[in-house]
Amino acid sequence: MSENRLHIDWTACDGRGLCAELLNEILIEDEWGYPLARSGETAPTVPEPLRKNARRAVDRCPALALRLVNS
Template identity: 70%
Template sequence: MTGQRLHIDWTACDGRGTCTELLEEVLVEDDWGFPMARDGSARPLVPEALERAARQAVDRCPLLALRLVRD
């Protein structure tokens, strides 16, 4: 079974931090408040157990800068 990855649209993101609060197991804030993958990847893998939290982060992003993509 393939997982989902989190895509961050850097042209839309303004570093509000909502996603890092909702998905702290996958994302961390950089020095300016922008989300970064904890594992250093460009599109972090979302564990199945965190898919609900990832969907919440996507849905609550005020600038629609996040989306889930199939691996």
């Protein structure tokens, strides 16, 4: 099964906003720099064309607060 949801670990996230920059089709930043899903979902769906960008955002998260999960 493919990884198709982006999980944000809110206890690890420190609000640097790098993920929202790398994956701006799915994420936006709140006023403190923390990522929010544009869709309003807690674990937003990652469409197939954006999975490469999502993996890059996960790999570059300095707080290791992102991961791709199966739904």
